[in-house]
Amino acid sequence: MATDAPSGSGQSLDEPLHVESEDHFEEVTTSYDVVLVDFYADWCGPCKMLEPVLEGLASETDAVIAKVDVDQHQQLAGSFGVRGVPTLVLFADGEQVEQQTGVLPAERLRSMIEGYTE
Secondary structure, eight states, rough: OOOOOOOOOSOOSSSSSSOSSSSHHHHHHHHHHHHEEEEEEOOOHHHHHHHHHHHHHHHSSSSSSEEEEEEEEHHHHHHTOSSSSSSEEEEEEEEEEEEEEOOOOOHHHHHHHHHHHH
């Protein structure tokens, strides 16, 4: 079920959403029930390895996957203490509930998400 507009009803997007600004970040993390934010960089090899995993999770789970380019949004990344990429931050009901750095297996990410969507 794909939607372009935030609904607040738990609907997700079928592909990762690229965050364009701090205001957009705030809108995304507060408008959807569960959001997994990927702080990444284009030059990061592990980030590229994680990309197909996140694309799969976007279409297979009830979470929204949001991507934040740390080179374009350094202040936003800094506000979450991002020191390495990829860093994944999970939001549930607008609140940060988990944060992990590094590539995690798809099943670990899925169980992390499902802990807040079921």
